[in-house]
Amino acid sequence: MHSGLDHDSLVHHGRDERRGAIASRHWWERPDLAFRDGSLSLGGRDLYELASTLGTPLYVYSRGRVREKLERIHAALEAERIRHRIFYAMKANRYEPLLQHIQSLGLCGADVCSPGEMALATQTGFSEEEISYTGTSVSNADLDAIARHPDVWINCDSLSSLRRLGERCPGRRVGLRINPGLGIGYGVNELLRYSGSKPTKFGIYESQMDEALQIARRFDLSIVGLHVHAGCGYLSPQLAVFDAILDAIGRFSERVGDIDYVNIGGGLGSPLVAADPELDLAQWARSIASRLGHLDAEIWVEPGDFIVKDAGVLLLQVNTVEQKEGVCFIGVDGGFNIHIEPAFYALPMEVVPCRSAALSDESLQRVTVAGNINEALDLWAQDILLPRVAEGDYLALLNGGAYGSSMSSNHCMRGAFSEYLVP
């Protein structure tokens, strides 16, 4: 569980009351995301100025935050002397300057799930050996593309795809994506549950392992790794389930024999609201060390959200402020189609005005922030407290760096937005 006292969260989440002058007013403030002279700033850039200059809707990403998150994972695993590799899950955000930045850091490879992502990873400069491919409902066309990239690491998610890979690439090294029958969503979010008591489409179950091994033998496939995706968005309170999943890996590995890697997937979460405890990376790493240390396998991890979610904000302009039946609606120039998490996954995004001269509690009013799509669910936030804003002001939606632009649609032909990686 999160102690509330570890150095890491104090520094990064601005709860350090010793810092005096730069002590935070808000749970989300941190050195590279804070109010400076009344303006919200990310990575040293004034977001109000960026929004006015580049126009909205606008995603802005912090280069430094991405590096810091990668370094934090490395540091936590190194503290436990865990041999490991990180693969960035590019489905979270594939904005090319951001992807290029991540590649150039040299701190991770790329986790891909489709031929398109594999091609983009290669284009970005990742070598085949730095790419891990884990798909589901894998078609023959997908397997043909994988066969043309012999050094990409592939994890098979079903007996069917293992057999069809074997037919195409006998002798290839392969990982098995397994399903331990346990999983974690963001809190209790059923939509995001990857595995659990009800059978899911993902991975090979323990009851299928005999047949998996037979198929591998038939095609001389060398099983070099196991992959498990525990879920997504897990924070410290979910680490107990994470432990149980790691324990299950041990059972599968006994069936397979020596392996080179255990890929524990992604799923590391970021706090979305003030009450969310942070993920205690030190404890996370201790769990891995104690549960998987005996396997003598390298630990691979595939974070997406954790690397880019809180590195990005979505800036929107207020075009309407209007009371309707006692509710103050703040209308903005972007809708749920450019970031679907609040509407479809019930994942909140904190709304912060880009300029806020008066942040006293007295100036707060209760508002509902509404997008520009003709659908009732197109609300960014309901019944939240915001300082008074006017038509023309800009709002920042925090935690906008993951699954925003990458999942956006052109619904109502309202799909236009810009992206900007702060230099």
Add this chain to the structure above:
Amino acid sequence: MHSGLDHDSLVHHGRDERRGAIASRHWWERPDLAFRDGSLSLGGRDLYELASTLGTPLYVYSRGRVREKLERIHAALEAERIRHRIFYAMKANRYEPLLQHIQSLGLCGADVCSPGEMALATQTGFSEEEISYTGTSVSNADLDAIARHPDVWINCDSLSSLRRLGERCPGRRVGLRINPGLGIGYGVNELLRYSGSKPTKFGIYESQMDEALQIARRFDLSIVGLHVHAGCGYLSPQLAVFDAILDAIGRFSERVGDIDYVNIGGGLGSPLVAADPELDLAQWARSIASRLGHLDAEIWVEPGDFIVKDAGVLLLQVNTVEQKEGVCFIGVDGGFNIHIEPAFYALPMEVVPCRSAALSDESLQRVTVAGNINEALDLWAQDILLPRVAEGDYLALLNGGAYGSSMSSNHCMRGAFSEYLVP
């Protein structure tokens, strides 16, 4: 309520036992969508052949069905001698050949909600006078675009947009989108509730009407119409709420005085499962005649779903058939990102094999159809009965014509699909 005996539904939904040889086995069969010699056919084309030739994922649309649905609305309204116009809600599907077909029929105008849609409608050949624009959270940039199209019909959704329109286009004719505080979603689907007991972002409430009229006078705006969007997906059982909404329009019109049109929005639904009653268009038209006849205004209606939803199917190829823990998973080569309604709106799509030699009850098995996106919610259908299918077969997902391609995303770089309007 739907009587179950009206001629319309018997013919169009294949429940007519008198038709002998072509009597349907399935609730969804109709003359242009049926099995012919064991192959599923739409608009006279064999869908298995189309899928093999053009590749999947593939949307196929029936030209004739679109025309028929438009004609049915016209006929129902004409039977009640209701002066009316239809505006096709292009947000439902803007595939250009389909849009071109709809324009060329000359049976409707276009309902648009953004500058992009307005431009596309114009490009497709709709004149400004044939375009009705109803937005929400309308920006100044949107209003500037509308100002450059002086003959487009605009419905203002807030006092703020009415004021800002007045500043740009004094003297313009304008409609008011009103909110009667009542609304209908697909059944009890909260996500799709447009208005109702809780204040929503849409429209001008009765309590705001005095101010709306003041703003109109200040800018010499001529209020020529009222617009109300009752909800979406309504079928016969929801017509009682529809009646109440129409009654509310009367109250608003007394405040405004003479108007040229009442736009009753879209929302006409299509049956999605066997148990869904059809929308009784004759009763729908009688409701309109009895409740709005005294207003001496033209009735405008903006169907989207109703025109295109059941005119289209989504074809996918099976790549995986695998038992996992007692569940038979059918993996296909497309995921929820190319049609989000099942995953995000809980709107079912009937799954039908494109070839089915053995359709006897004995051959049915219980399956779950899973897409190719690494998310647990990416299931097209759960625990449904299907004839035995094999890897390589094609499946048709019915009711794929609306809000599929138009809301699709490139999530996981799995956004590729083709569309085909049967000639």
